[in-house]
Amino acid sequence: MIEYLPGLFRGVIVTIKLGFSFFIFGFVVGNIIAIGQVYGNKFISLFCAGFAWVFRSLPALVILYLWYFGFNLSPFLAAVLALGLRTAAYQSQFFRGAIQSIARGQMTAARSLGMSKLRAVVKIIMPQMLRLSLPYISNEYAITIKDTSLAFAIGVVEILKEGRLIITVLHNPMDIFMIIAVIYLIITRGGTYLLSLLEKHYRIPGFEISN
Amino acid sequence: MELITYWISILPELGNGVINTLIMTFLAVSMSAVLAVILAMGRMYGPRIISTLCKWYIEFFRGTPLLAQLFIIYYGLPSWGLNFSSFTSAVLAFGLNSGAYVAEYLRGAVQSIDKGQMTAGLAMGMTKFTAIRKIILPQALRFVIPPWSNDVIYTLKYTSIAFLVGAQELMSKAKIIASFNFRFIDTFVFVAIIYLILVLLLTLFFNWLERKLKIPGFEIKN
Numbered sequence: 001m002i003e004y005l006p007g008l009f010r011g012v013i014v015t016i017k018l019g020f021s022f023f024i025f026g027f028v029v030g031n032i033i034a035i036g037q038v039y040g041n042k043f044i045s046l047f048c049a050g051f052a053w054v055f056r057s058l059p060a061l062v063i064l065y066l067w068y069f070g071f072n073l074s075p076f077l078a079a080v081l082a083l084g085l086r087t088a089a090y091q092s093q094f095f096r097g098a099i100q101s102i103a104r105g106q107m108t109a110a111r112s113l114g115m116s117k118l119r120a121v122v123k124i125i126m127p128q129m130l131r132l133s134l135p136y137i138s139n140e141y142a143i144t145i146k147d148t149s150l151a152f153a154i155g156v157v158e159i160l161k162e163g164r165l166i167i168t169v170l171h172n173p174m175d176i177f178m179i180i181a182v183i184y185l186i187i188t189r190g191g192t193y194l195l196s197l198l199e200k201h202y203r204i205p206g207f208e209i210s211n
Numbered sequence: 212m213e214l215i216t217y218w219i220s221i222l223p224e225l226g227n228g229v230i231n232t233l234i235m236t237f238l239a240v241s242m243s244a245v246l247a248v249i250l251a252m253g254r255m256y257g258p259r260i261i262s263t264l265c266k267w268y269i270e271f272f273r274g275t276p277l278l279a280q281l282f283i284i285y286y287g288l289p290s291w292g293l294n295f296s297s298f299t300s301a302v303l304a305f306g307l308n309s310g311a312y313v314a315e316y317l318r319g320a321v322q323s324i325d326k327g328q329m330t331a332g333l334a335m336g337m338t339k340f341t342a343i344r345k346i347i348l349p350q351a352l353r354f355v356i357p358p359w360s361n362d363v364i365y366t367l368k369y370t371s372i373a374f375l376v377g378a379q380e381l382m383s384k385a386k387i388i389a390s391f392n393f394r395f396i397d398t399f400v401f402v403a404i405i406y407l408i409l410v411l412l413l414t415l416f417f418n419w420l421e422r423k424l425k426i427p428g429f430e431i432k433n
Contacts, residue, residue, distance in 0.1 A: 057364075057410040059371035061382060062403050069395035142274070149276035153375055160279060164286075173287040177279065185274040 001175070004166045008176075011162030012183055018079060018148040018158060019187070023141060025084030030091030034129075035121055037092065038099050048092070055089030060150050068154045079151035087144050091137065098132035099125060131202050138195035142188040159183060218401045221388050228384030229405060235302055235380055236367045242306030243366070244359075247313035252343060255318060265314070272311035278372055280304045285376040301373035301380075309366050313359055320354035321347055353424055360417035364410055371406075381405065 037048035055063065060083055068078040102125060110120035149160045157165075163176045170176070254265035272280065285300040295303065324347060332342030374383030381402060389398035 054407065057368075057407050058403050059368040059382070059406055061371040062399060062406060065399050066396065066403065069389075069399065146276035149278040150372065152278065153372070160276070160282070164282075167286070172290070174283070174290050177283045177287045180279055181271070181275045181283070184276060184279065185271070188274045 001170065001172075004170065007162045007166060008159060008179065008183070011157065011159030012187075014156065014158040015145070015148045016187065018076070018083075018151055018156065019145040021080045022084045022087050022144045022147070025080060026087030026091050026140075026144065027137075029085065029088035030095055031126075033088060033092035034095030034099060037096055039117065039121060052089045052092050052096075055085050056093070058086075060086050060147055061153060064150060064154055075151065075154045075156045078154060079148075079156055083144070083147050083150065086147070087140060090140055090143075091133075094133040094136035094140070095129055098129040101132060102128050131199075131204065134195065134199040134202070138192045138199070141191050141195060145188050145191065146184065214397060217392075217394065217397055221392075221398065221401070224388060225381060225384055225402070225405065228379070228381035229409070231298075231378075231380040232367070232370050232382075232409075235298070235305070235370045235373060235378070236363070238302045239305035239309060239366050239370070240363050242302065243309035243313055243362075246306065246310030247317055248348070250310060250314035251317035251321065254314065255321060256339060256343060269311045269314055272308050273315070277304065277308050277369055278375065280308055281372065281376055297373070297376045297378040300376060301370065301378045305366050305369060305373075309362055312362050312365075313355070316355050316358040316362070317351055319358075320351040323354060324350050353426065356417065356421045356424065360413070360421075363417070364413055367409060367413065368406065 033048045033052060036044045037052070038045070040048060063082040063086055064079065067073060067082045068075065071078070073081070106124055107120055110124045111117070115123065148158055151158055152160050155161075159180055163180045167173050167176050250265045250269060253261045254269070255262070257265065281300060281304040284295060284304050285297060288295065328346055329342055332346045333339065337345070370380055371382040373380055374386060377383070385398050385402045389395045392398070
């Protein structure tokens with residue numbers, strides 16, 4: 001069985017690559033959507049809200065198929081776009097919630113100090129918003145890592161697929177699946193632990209969300 | 212226009228899939244609800260060993276992908292002599308998985324209830340079990356409706372992966388129809404619309420349920 005472990009390891013690398021691509025893509029797009037939804041004009045705001053609603057309501061697999069069959073992309077790229085947009089929609093809603101929990105007066109104060117709207121968002125709102133949304137982000141990180149397994153459906157050879165390939169040779173499904181489960185647990189748990197350290201590091205005492 | 216006629220022509224077949232999707236969701240959600248109460252109560256009020264077991268269960272099911280769990284049940288368990296059909300495997304996987312999530316929501320809800328209520332219940336001569344059943348659960352179950360309804364919608368969306376082990380539901384029907392007519396985009400756009408409608412209907416239902424069961428003055432304070 002040892003000789004098959006490099007295969008699993010290759011799968012782990014693909015899974016991690018996929019997971020990080022989704023997550024970063026979703027983080028950037030999620031921020032843009034959230035800011036657009038809160039500070040954009042009526043049209044932009046409505047568009048962002050609609051985007052978030054649609055991509056949160058659709059099954060990941062349906063989005064995946066639409067990209068994959070609709071645009072003839074490579075499986076990896078289709079997976080990144082599809083699952084990246086899905087997590088972007090979810091992340092945008094955490095960010096939006098965090099922005100809306102920041103006192104409105106701060107924006108007014110920044111504007112009255114002569115900052116442009118964009119500058120106020122970048123310098124005043126975002127540093128607080130990102131801190132406030134960290135707990136949700138770490139939850140979403142675990143979800144994105146787990147969702148990488150769906151890329152299996154369009155033929156990306158990630159850890160689950162590598163596992164299935166090994167099983168067809170060795171006929172020991174339970175052993176392989178348990179190893180895979182443990183690997184997933186390590187990736188998700190390890191990541192959320194690191195993010196919790198980040199949360200502690202960036203906490204500003206007295207500025208936590210009050211319950 | 213041609214697209215609309217195509218959609219109408221595939222509707223009966225997809226409708227069968229929708230029914231299977233809804234049945235699968237309903238069974239999984241019912242299973243998850245019962246399991247969640249047992250897990251959450253076991254974790255919080257059970258003796259040490261049961262509490263630890265419940266915690267491990269929850270960690271395992273929340274830390275690994277649903278698809279891996281589905282594969283374990285469908286492809287893995289037969290090697291231990293447990294054979295399930297693809298439909299049953301899917302219901303089991305979704306139920307066991309969602310149970311772990313809902314158990315954590317329920318635990319959060321219970322912890323938001325004043326500890327004094329349990330003490331008061333015990334002081335009135337109730338057993339722990341009666342106090343949980345009569346005092347804690349009726350409140351906790353109300354508090355848990357919003358996160359629980361999210362989880363039901365999650366489950367509905369995730370039933371789409373059941374076709375990867377060959378269960379018959381909306382997604383598998385769509386895949387067959389799409390390959391048969393060679394119209395992937397047209398078919399999956401329609402499937403997307405159907406899912407959106409299902410999610411919208413569920414959301415409306417849960418908003419109604421939440422309003423209906425609300426006890427004025429006992430909402431969770433923000």
